[in-house]
Amino acid sequence: MIDNNIEKRIQALHERLIYLKDIFAGKHEDSASLLEERLESFQQRMNAAFVFDPYTDMAALEDLFSYVERRLDNTITPMDRVRIVRHPQRICLRDILENVYDNYTEVGGQDEYSLDPSMLIARAVITRHRGKKTYQQSVMVIGQEKGHGAEYRNGGSVKPWGNAKAMHYMLVAETEGIPIHTYVFTPGSYPIEDYPGAAQQIARNLYGMAGLRVPVIAVFSEGGSGGAEAISLADRRLMLSHGYYSVISPEGAAAIEGHIRPGQRATTKLIEHCASNLHITAQDNLEFGYIDRVIQEPPLGARPWHFEFFRLLRQEVIRATDEVIISTRSLPLLRGLALKRHGSPKADLENLYIRWALSGHSKKRLVDLRQKKFLGLSTSAISDNRPWHTKMWAACVDYVTQPWNSFKYDFYRKHQRKIKVIMEEVDNEWESLKNKLWAPLGKVLQKFEVKKPENYGEQLTTLSTWNHDTRIKRWKYLSPRYKIDQAVTCPNSAEYGCMDLWGPDLFGEFAGVCSYCGYHFPMEPEWVVQNVFDDGSVREFNAEIEARNPLNFPNFSERIAKAQEKNGTRSGCKTFEARIDDIRLVVAMLMGTFRGGSVGAAEGYKFMEAANFALKKRFPFLAYVHGTAGMRIQEGTHALIQMPRCTVAVRRYIEAGGLYVVLYDTNSFAGPVASFLGCSPYQFAVRSSNIGFAGPGVIKETTGIDIPPKYHRSTQALSRGHIQGIWDRRQIRTNLKQALRTIGGRNLYYR
Amino acid sequence: MLNITALLESIRESPYRDNVVVAPHTGRLTFASDISLGQSVTGPTGLWKEKAGTLLAILERERNPKPITALEKGEICALHSELEGQFVQAGTAIATIRHMLTREEVEHIILQQTLHLFAAPERAKYYFIPEVDKKMHASDEPSVKVHPGMELFIMSRMKREVHLNYTGPAGIIYAVYFKHNENIDAGAPLVGICTSEQLPEIQEVIARIKTEWK
Amino acid sequence: MDKKAQLKAEVDRLLSLPLTEHVVLVANRGEIAMRIMRACHALGIGFAAIYTASDEHSGHVRLARELGGDNCLYCVSSYHDANELMSVADNFHCTAVHPGYGFFAEDFRFARRVTKRDRPMIFIGPSWKIIRELGDKINTKRLARSLGVPTVPGSDRPIYEEVEAERIAKSLFEFQVEQGVTHPLVLVKASAGGGGMGIEEVYDPDQFRQVFRRVSNYALRQFKDEGVLIEQRVKDFNHLEVQIVSDRSGKHPVHFGTRNCSIQSSGRQKRIEVAPGFVPDTLEYNFDAAKLLTNIVDYSLAMATKVGYDNVGTWEWIVTRTGEPFLMEVNTRIQVENGVSGCIARLPDHKQVNLISEQIRLGLGEPLGYTQAEIATEGVGLEYRIIAEDPQNNFTPWVGRIDQFTWEPAPWLTLLTHVPQKESYEIPTEFDPNLALAIIWGKDLEEAKQRGLRFLDSLKLQGENAQGQELKANIGFLRDNTTNLLRF
Structure with missing residues (x-):
């Protein structure tokens, strides 16, 4: 009879072995078979009661396992990480709630009885001490739950309403003034269009998070694309050392790179190739600056029995939350000292208490810091070819015009209105007084008034003057x-x-x-540029900003060069100032002809700059999406980070009073729609457009659902409430003018 | 009363339908390279019939090549390969596809010939009057009885609704040929009525088709 | 040479070819196709013809075989599909396309395609730019006004502003009162519209604003342009037209007199046409009819000269009871009723004129070859349109089979029909049920009328439809209306 304890430990080793085999998918077979052999023989000996000192032998065997795991940990490839985070033995959010927090209550549903079981929401408590005093600190915990492979959790692939639920509780946390801890355990969002829509809801989440007035800490385990972004626009972004954070799943990238048709599969080699070239590891992302800190996991990744790891994780999320709180303090000296103390790995955070509530001023500072953090990312991934004097000149002009514009719009306009209101009232009074005085005299005068005969015939039968003959439409382009x-x-x-x-x-x-x-x-994109805006009013800026190949993705530099040559532009985003009947506006155009209109660091930067420019100038801002296929996968997270980054830029513009209008023309999909485009309150579509999160092929691939033809047509998007209207191409100019005139206005938006 | 057995026999003698594929317009014809006499072809497939059937030929007119695809499953039983590369007139026969009738199609043919059909008097949308509609939904078996002069349909056209009375022999509604919210052409059948003496016979025939037709 | 210059050179080459080297695609059906084929045949020009499956038994198919042999004919999917016409034309190596009337006759895009495609052809009709210019009602009205040609009182550009619209409407009402109109009416119509859509009458000035908004909204929805035209609704008028003919130089257009087309169906479709437009020598008018005819001819010629009109065309006029003419529109094509003008026109060789031959000859680049002074007229011509319809019942078309269709031939009668006389004929349902045109000549109005009645009496037209009901035709209507021809 085997000791119960030993039996359990044997079982645990079995699981470790299975895990090891799974994550290496056939690699390191010798190590695996060694462990297997030893385990087998130990078990046989145990069964035969040949073991003299089972506890010592057991410990030796466990040490061997640990040794092999440590050794293999150094060989882990990016694709192995993908298998690690998706393994059923990988820690889940529920494990974290159990082990990192002191107590919790689930509020987003229970098990399969939930609006979306793959999105878990809980109110959790962390207990801290200062001297003898005990403090309970509340947090809102939000994250995807994989449930160790439970089917109903859908692998952490969240449906649109799951993301909406997350956003709802983020706003609850904001109301309650408690920090938010989000845990990213998702391969990507579930790409269906049913209301509120995969893309459009992620966009709403990003827009919402860009302005949340409570600290937000995000912890990444599996950071798959848009699904990850939906809950990770945070003040601090931590990442588990064995996780990945990527613009697309390696399988998805391989399907695109290998031009795989629906139903076929990319080769394992191509998938591995993509995984390593996408630079998806924690270390990569730390170097890029998209992750603030890496939390070291045990060899081969954390599993539920790694209790030491949970203690570390607890330390790190507390530290991150404290740091965010401290960084909003207004006294720089105290702030610096406190941050230094906290940053030390030896700091005993359990016995330190920092209030997690913020004053009004600090909240403002918090949001501003978060926004600036994202705006400042990914600058190294582009090449700014503007000559130095252009940059200097731009800076000088800003220096001069900014105060003037803020005087003109923020002060003068506001007061001008008040003055006008007063003047109008005075005028009204005077008119009525005047009428009273003149009334008797007027009656007398009327009698003497002689009606002048009009020559109707001439007016009605001879040629009239007509200056604006706009009937015969001759397109310029x-x-x-x-x-x-x-x-x-x-x-x-x-x-x-x-x-x-x-x-x-x-x-x-x-x-x-x-x-x-x-x-x-x-x-073509040029069609709108030349036929919608006033003749000769288009003035491009930042044309020199160039799309590059920041990850040195194989063969990609040539492809970018080809797209540049074909389109005659340096990137897939063209930004310009233009006029429509003397209404001036700033336009950022995503060109479907430049690598499918994919958005990389250069395009994101130009978009952001266009929003900034519109803000400075107080012009309406139009995002004209000729077409976009999503974030540019070959740029990896450099592209992905443009989702939160540009959304922040757009939010700053809108909050400053700007009118942001989006117009989709051809195929508009994925990342951009799920962020800086989808967050606009005014999205219109030309009849030719298809709008959505993922194309039919990807939906079939990821969900197994057959998608009816025309699933993404603009009419469907309108019926689902994703967009506000559909325009005829020949009417873009008229409709745009009308939209600017009716939605924009002197008091609400810039005109 | 039609002789249903004879009808079934006659269908059994030639259990197929020959569909002649014609050129929809003028143009230069090129047959698909893998098309030959006796070959089997498929019609549109997919959940929404969104995938086109087998490519038969390309008809090019004004530098616009247009695929001509099979519209039904079947076998090519005639192929006018002498037209290869020719400029053909509109309506020229290109190929003939022999389509073997399915059980549902046979049922449909026999019922159409056996039942009394009540035809749409005008192109319009048709609905059952609410009482009849309720009865239709209540039972899976044909059970709704009609008699001449009975108010049966609501005919909706040009935003006006008119009640329509049934004319023809008394019986029960055996088949419904219209769908909700769909325009029906004048003369197209709306319902098939089976008289009470016919009923056992028709049910027997349907049962026989179900078991015998492969 | 760039593509544009190449195209132009090719068209110029086509225009300088001798007539006998041309092959004309007859892009039409029925009676007009037959007249075009006969004219081509007489001029020694080759032709290619088309038909649709439902027209298999039409006379034009038979005539094509008779005049051009079996290899001049092609079955197409539709007369409305320009691609079919172009591909058949290429197959027959046609050098020109004759659109007839209807279908593509006034479609400037079709004309443009014919002349601008990689293998260009001649479009027998005015150049596409002229078709576009005169096909636009506002443009035509403004052109007319710029030359002092009278047009219907009202606006000559689209009106968008309600205030301006009301001002125009108000002055139109007052203007009509001044003119002695007892029940003034104002028309509000979508300026981008056509075919009678988006037109409303206003009889009460207070109603105007409501109607204006309604039409304006309708126009915006339907035509994507909310502009409206506001015009006087002229009632009680005669419908006259002037036949213009010009060669490709466009420099010296001539006219072939006037026609009166006032006898129409309730749907404003012509039923009897008479040339000349009025007979001041025979009948009394309340106004100087001779002067009026001269005026409208001169106005029409002035406009034709101005635009460089380069083929046949018709200027349509309405003439009020007081003898005031207003230009309605210009038809940039051959008219159905060209035969009545042709039968009274005389050229120096004293023969009747075939305007369709003239159109083809001039269209293919031949010079006119005569002057206005050499064109004379003789007698009165009238044309009956024999149609299977029920004049008593709102001119509803009749559909069915024609079993007998005979008449007594006479030297003064030309009968044009695509209905076969030897066998019975099913009227195709997708086209107008036009059966025949009868053109009758007389030395004066009285003789023409008498001959007309004689013809109608001799006509035997019988048939029945699927329900076994007897054929309905407009013979009675034509007879009744013959009596008062050309009287106002």
Whole structure:
């Protein structure tokens, strides 16, 4: 009969062995078989009662396991990390709640009875001491729950309403004034469009978090793309040493890189290749600056029995929360001292008490610090080719114009209105007084008034003057396809019986719109630039900012160079100032023709700068999305970080009173829609657009659901409440003008 | 009363339908390289029939090549390969696809010929009057009885609704040929009525088709 | 040479070809297709014809085979599909396209495609730019006004502002009162509209604002432009037209007199046309009718000269009871009723004129070859449109089979029809049920009317529809209306 304790420990070793085999997926077979052999023989000996001192032998065996694990820990590849974080034995949020916090209550549902079991929300308590006194500190814990592989947890892939639930409780925490700890355990969001929509809800979360007035600490284990961003726009971002944080799953990247068709699978080699080239490890992201601190895990990654690790994690989240609180203090000297004390690894945080509530002023500072933190990221991933004098000049102009603009708009306009109101009232009074005085005299005068005969005939039958003959629409820009003598079939012809269109008519005069059913063929980005804005009013800026290959992704520099040559631009985002009937505005255009309109560090930077420029100038800001395929995966987290970063820029612009309008034209998907585009309160779409989080192929791949045709059409997006309206391409100018005039206004927004 | 057995026999003799694929318009014809006589083809597939059927040929007109695909599952039983590379007129026969009838299609054909069909008088949308609609939903088996002059439908067109009375022999509603919110052309059948003496026979035939038709 | 210059050179080459080297695609059906084929045949020009499956038994198919042989004919999916016409034209190596009337006759985009494609052809009709310019009602009205040509009183540009619209409407009402109109009416119509959509009448000035807003909103929804035109609604008028003919130089257009097309169906479709427009020598008018005819001819010529009009075309006029003319629109095509003008026109060789031959000849680049002074007229021509319809019942088209269709031939009668006389004929449902045109000549109005009645009496037209009901035609309507022709 084997001792119960020994049996348990054997069982534990079995599990460690399975885990080791799983995460290495066939690699290091010799080590695995060695351990297996030893374990087997130990067990056999135990069964046969051959063991003299089971406890010593057991300990020796465990040491061997630990030794092998330590040794193999040095060989871990990025893809191994992916397998680690997805392994059912990996620690889960529930383990963290049990072991890191002193007590907790789940508030976001229980087990499978939840709006979305993959999003877990709990109010938790941390107890700290100062002298004899005990303090209870509350936090809102939010994160994805993988539930050790429980099916209903959906692997931590959160549905749109799960993210909405998270946002809701973040706002609750804000009301209660307690810090938020988020734990990122997600391979990515569940890509369905049902309300509130995968992309649009993540965008709302990012926008919301950009302004949360309580400290937010995020801890990354599996940081998969947009799903991770949905809860991680935080003041401090910690990362578990064996986790990954990536713009896309390595499998997804491999499918794109290998041009894999739906139903096929990328080779393991290609997936490994992508995993290592995407630079997804904690160390990589720490170096890039997207992670503030790495929390060291035990060899081969933390599992629920690593109690020492939970103590470390507890220390680190407390430290991070304290640091955020301290950094909002207004006295710089005290702040510096406190931070230094806290930063020391020896600091006994359990016996130190820092109040986690903030004063009004500190809250403002907190938000400002968080926003600036994100705005300052990823600057090294682009190349700024502006000559030094241009940069200097821009800085000088800012220096001069900023005070003037803030005087003009913030002070003068405000008071001007008050003055005007007073003047109008005075005027009204005077008018009514005047009428009273003149009334008797007026009646007399009326009698003498002689009606002048009008020559109606002449007015009604001769040529009138007409200065603005705008009827015959002649587009300034015609698609180059208009030169090709060729018939074109409308994709709706089976449904609506459209006859073939003549290419030169379709791509010239018809502006790419089927004259039978109104189907919109995609057009070039230049079409809108030249046909929507006033003639000669477009002035580009920051054209020199160049998209690069910051991760040295294999063969990617050439592809970027090719896109640059094809489009005649340095990046996929063109930013310019323009006018529509003398309404001035700033436009950031994402070009679907530049690597699918993917957004990398350069595009993100230009977008952010455009928002800043619009803010400084007090102009409306239009994001014209000719097309975007998502964040540029070959730039890894350099691209992904643009999601929170640009959302912060947009939020700062909107909060300063700006009018931010988004217009989608062709295919607009993934990251950008799930962040700085989807957060706009005014999103419109040209009829040609498809809007969503992931394309049909990806949805099928990740969820197994067949997606009906036209699932992402603008009409569907409108029905789901993701966008505010659909425009005909030929009416963009009129509609945009109308939107600026009606939504924007002197008092609410800049005009 | 039709002789259902004979009808079934006649279908059994040629249990297929020949669909002639014609050129939808003029143009130069190129057959798909892997198309040959006797080959089996598929119609549109996918949950929403979103994937086109087997490519038969390409018809190019004004530099616009247009695929001609099979619309039904079947076997190519005639192929006008002499037209390869020719400029053809609209309506020219390209190939014939022999489609083997499925059990549902056979049922449909027999019922259409056996039942008394009540046709739509005008192109409009049709609904059962609420009482009938309730009864239709209440039972899976055909059970709703109709008699001449009975108020049966609401005909909705140009935003006006008109009640429509049934004409024809008394019986029960055996088949419904219209869908909710769908326009029905004038002359298209709305319902198939089975008289009470016909009923056992029809049920037997349906049962027989179910067991015998493969 | 760039593509544009190449295209132009190719079109110039086509225009200088001798007639016999041309092949014309007859891009139409029925009666007009037959007239075009006959004209081509007479001029020694080759042609290619098209038909749709439902027109298989139409006379134009038979005539094409008769005149051009089996290899000049092609079955297409639709007369409305320009791609079909172009691909058939390429297949037959056509050098020109004749659109007839209807279908693509006034479609400037079609004309543009014909002349601008990689293998260009001649579009037999005015140049596409002229079709576009005169096809736009506002443009035509403004062109007319700029030349002092009278147009319907009202606005000549789209009105967007309510205040301005009300001012115009008010003055239109007062203007009509001044003119002695007892029940003034104002029309509000979508400026971007057409085909009778988005038009409303206002009889009460107080109602105007409401109507204006309604039409304006409708226009915005339907045509994406909320501009409206505000015009006087002229009632009680005669419908006259002036036939203009010009060669490709566009420099010296001539006219072939006037026509009166006032006998119309309730849907404003012409039923009887008479040339000339009025007969001041025979009948008494309340106004100087001879002067009026001269005026509208001169106005039309002035506009044609101004735009460089380069083929046949018709200027449509309305003439009020007081003899005031207003330009309505310009039809940049051959009209159905061109035959009545042709039958009374005389050129130096004393023959009747075939305007369709003239159109083809001039369209293909031949010079006019005569002056206005050499064109004379003789007698009165009238044209009946024989249609299967029920004039008693709002001119509802009748559909069915024609079993018998005969008439007594006469030297003064030209009968144009695509309905076969030897066998019975199913009227295709997708086109107008036009059966035949009968053109009758007389030395004066009286003789023309008498001959017309004689023809109608001799006409035998029988058939029945699927329900076994007898054919309905407008013979009675034509007879009734013959009596008062050309009287105001």
